[in-house]
Amino acid sequence: MLDPAYIREHPDAVRRGARRKGIAFDVDRLLALDEERRRLTRLQEEARAEQKALGRQVATLAGPSRAQVLEHLAGLKARVQAHTEDLERVTTELDALLLACPNPPDEDAPDGPDEGANVELRRWGEVRDLGFAARDHVELMTGLGMLEVERAGRLAGSRSYVLKGPGALLEQAVLRLAQDVIVARGFVLLSVPVLVKEWTLRGTAYFPGAEEQTYRIANPTSDDEPYWLVGTSEVSVTALHGGEILDAAQLPLRYAGVSTCFRREAGTYGKDTRGVYRVHQFQKVEQVVVDVADDARSLAHHAAILDNAEEVLRRLELPYRVMAVAAGDLGRGARYKVDLEAWMPGRQAFGETHSATRFGDYQARRLNLRYRDTDGRVRFCHTLNNTVVASPRVLVALVEAHQQPDGSVRIPTALRPYLGGLEAIRAP
């Protein structure tokens, strides 16, 4: 959400931001409603002030004068009621527009309508020819007894999987490595709820918009308040301090959430259907930073959380490229986003494994997440987040990049301590 006062004062910046993101948005309608809201507020509050003053007199009056005042008050009550109803109607539409209003992208974000316009910033590692026909992760992992896809389908349908034996152990090893990296860098690990209330999803800017991508769980005692399964622990972690006024001295908060993530992947039929690249349920370690509203500090945090993620890929010895995400692919909330894409020989392509996002105060406003600044003023925080590691997608890159001619998979050195020193996974 943007500051209504900011939209009022910089309507052109908001219009231009929406245009760059390719999101149709009616700024004029929002401004008109904002104007109307203020007009009605004034009328309603004036009537209330009179009502309050007269109401206080009622107690001291008796007889005809009391009856007269009561009669006048009845008229006032009707006026207040009418204004309140008008105000409610206007506020409902205005709030919906405010929630939908896109955060203008940073000037640094490349122009372009979709991911095809993403700009490569740099690369790490060498994408080298394996020297033999690359197998993809399904073939490799199935052959090594790491993965069951067909039986998993009987259990849970499409886009499900069973990690098995060395596959399951490898996943745990990767998750643990990622947690150790992020904790060593000063982040506090949080094991968080995956079943959450709706405000957390609105607050993190997933709703309205991503309802169809999210699993909804009926609440047996209240149909009005369903629960939802998070698609990322970013939701639970960022919303953790929602509604609070933090002390500037305790910022920045550096958190890493660990959780299972759930995504319906509606509308992706036929896309990435093979293997475990795109699935309904996966494990992820996610980093979140909450700090004061200072652009320079946000930029520094963004660089830091990006490096944290790169450190994980480097330790896994996975070549990757760093992509600045185009304005049209940022979504409504992000100001700036950088994706990391690891090389996946089975696809002969880079595949997205991380996504580092800077929101400014867009999420914080929705979450009512604030802090008291050193000057005593209350301000909205800035928030950022990035993946630390997500499995099983990272396993796709891992087994494909480290496959050997005989179908075995070499374990990168950094991962061996988590696997009892295992150097390679070989066919049983």
Next chain:
RNA sequence: GGAGGGAUGGCCGAGCGGUCGAAGGCACCGGUCUUGAAAACCGGCGUGCCCGAAAGGGUACCGGGGGUUCGAAUCCCUCUCCCUCCGCCA
């Protein structure tokens, strides 16, 4: 699953349906006193929105939503959360 109790400002804790944004205490900030500190004393000390250049004024908020009333922190309904006891269970 059954029975009961509770939710008030950063914390604790009062609050006959009107003069309650809300007593009191703690914490915090400023001042007096002191060589300095402590103690004592004096003062300040919530958030949003509206009007205003500002000073300031208005309005809303006592877990959320709805209702009764001229008027609700106080009465009624409902939801959420917390606690106690019984039952069941990882």
